[in-house]
């Protein structure tokens with residue numbers, strides 16, 4: 001029996017960021033640390049939207065991720081709730097988070113720990129956001145680690 005394709009896999013069947021549909025390859029630049037405020041959680045997509053820079057709709061075929069900055073450290077997670085596999089929020093201004101502490105899904109309010117993406121309360125307690133391994137260049141460029 002073949003394994004499910006990324007587009008049909010349920011949230012519980014996905015264990016790694018690279019199994020998610022439209023995931024970029026290792027080495028891809030995800031952002032610049034210095035443009036992220038300390039304590040910020042930023043919703044981004046890859047590839048970067050063209051044109052007016054407006055965020056793509058939730059139906060658009062892109063890879064959605066979150067960058068979380070704490071001091072010189074940056075964490076990246078796939079923006080995909082472990083409960084229903086949807087983004088934690090439809091738009092940046094709707095994203096709920098407590099800086100350096102946690103993210104909260106906007107749908108059923110699952111809480112995810114900032115430091116490792118573990119769901120600590122909610123319908124998917126014990127599961128996790130899919131972490132994306134990073135390297136940060138000396139100039140602050142954030143890349144997916146090999």
Ligand code: FES
Nearest residue numbers: 081083105107108
């Ligand atoms: S979809 Fe996120 S908590 Fe239900």
